Amino acid sequence: MAHRARPRGPLSHRLEGFGRCRWCQPDGGRFRCRSLHRGADSSHPGGHQFRHQDSGRPGQPRDGPFRSLGRSSACRSKGDLVMNRSPARVRIAPSPTGDPHVGTAYVALFNWTHARQTGGQFLLRIDDTDRTRYQAESEDKIYRALHWLGIDWDEGPDKGGPHQPYRQSERCDLYQQRATQMIESGSAYRCFCSQDRLSQLREQQKQDKARLGYDGTCRDLDTEESSARAAAGEAHVVRLRTPEDGETRFTDQIRGEIVVDNCEIDDQVLVKTDGYPTYHLANVVDDIEFGITHVLRAEEWLISTPKHVLIYAALEQPLPLFIHVPLLRNVDKSKISKRKNPVSLEWFREQGFLREALLNFLALMGWSPPDEEEVFDLQRFEEAFRIEDISTGAPVFDMVKLDWLNGMHIRRLDPGALADRLEQEGFLPEGASRHQVEQILPLVTERMVRLCEFTDRTRWFFTEPEPPAREDLIPKKGTAESSNEALQAAARGLAELKPFDKSSIESCLNSILESNQWKKPLLFMPLRFALTSRKDSPELIDVIEVLGQDTVLSRLDRAISVLAGTQ
RNA sequence: GGCCCCAUCGUCUAGUCAGGUCUAGGACAUCAGGUUUUCAUCCUGAGAACAGGGGUUCGAAUCCCCUUGGGGUCACCA
Structure with a gap:
């Protein structure tokens, strides 16, 4: 396969600093990196994995899952990232709240492929901490959809693994422990504010055009009082205690360094009144527990990542690498939604899209092949894909191109395999024999776009059609x-x-x-x-x-x- | 609205990091031809883009700044 060197964006985007570098200047006893966000000086090697400057949080450990990256200097060069093919532990964490989403497949594809390429592991974690939106049948649907796509996982709720359970609702003790640890260390606190008060607060903030967020009422509650009230059974949540000043920074592997002022970060709820964790806590705790090395997820999480970075810091854990892939879009460029686009993986299956075509298409939504050959299978994708080549644009989901790809993949299958597929996916007319199918298939293959057309296109063969007009x-x-x-x-x-x-x-x-x-x-x-x-x-x-x-x-x-x- | 992200043909993108080889390449779609008994496949060709403005430079799609536009996010949802 042709190799190409084609990183995107300024160098500073693609670099990763660990610890301080020679561009960092001491600033009030701490180190502060003076580089501009996007680097006024393009020779600056870029972002820092760990914050140098915040409100007194200790520097983070330098070991952890990244030891194996073999950094010898303080600042990593892009080359390290490109060549870093040490075994990755990656995951997806779909939420069982409805039909399996095409975005899940999209993110799963990149994660799964990277794990395979590096000889690492791909994990499936069920993110079922929202008990109000939970749908029991949804979990099975997720399994079925991923199986259909041919994406398998090394560890998961149904498979077990060294860190089980993999269903978050079954890991509540762990989150509680970590929350307690954070309360004790002062990086989190109990909040007894009622939801009514909170929604009033939000209304008021909207009216005043003030920044939305928790006002800190319970932030400085006396520790003993707080514990006593909790012990007495008073309803409460646990919130992250965000530093009042300073900034939080991290490097996204395809976007570069992201810097957010701490005053922009809300005191996020970590544990809900019902005792279940929010995504933010559960996600970080599990990624730590599971030894996740690369957090590759949708772009919608980019802006909550600083919160996660603060949680990692509070728990004194090293950060994984973050990669936020662009969101799939509707034609109007908004985040893909079922109102404006088919998004259920079950729908694509029922329409008779081939898994190869869907995956091929999804790959093209976030990545482009080095050789301009756009029709490919998973094996070729695995050979050519590089995690750092994921694009940053906002890809519009183009059904027309998906249809074209499906036709291409249909024609790539040999008749026997295509007949198998029609049979497996339930697209054969009732009573059709295998012999008949193989007889008729070659006549319609080059005309088919979706498998669901088969019955209609061959009606004249299997049955007596309505007489012609x-x-x-x-x-x-x-x-x-x-x-x-x-x-x-x-x-x-x-x-x-x-x-x-x-x-x-x-x-x-x-x-x-x-x-x-x-x-x-x-x-x-x-x-x-x-x-x-x-x-x-x-x-x-x-x-x-x-x-x-x-x-x-x-x-x-x-x-x-x-x-x-x-x- | 605040913050963050993003910005090349209608769409997906290559090219951007290391500026010149770019009168910007490919694919889907569109249009026009060809093959053909229809449809389709297949083949050939055409039209179609660097958001705008400044700067740096001998030279900018590429580096810097500003503007504009789009998106995301601001939940006891994920």
């Missing part, structure tokens, strides 16, 4: 008389044919054309409608052969009656 039997340059003559001649000629095969049929039709001095459409169009009752049928000679002599003759008779108006 009279006007359909008369081609543009023909008349009722000419069509009648054509059908009669064909019926006579074909009735005598023996053997009844392609070459004999062809010469029979040719001789009819010749002896009558007819143009082809004059004979072929009436025949086509007589036999299939549709305009876009396969090659006529194939149709005649596959239908067999008896059926052909009876349908010709029927069409002749239609023409004569006797049927």
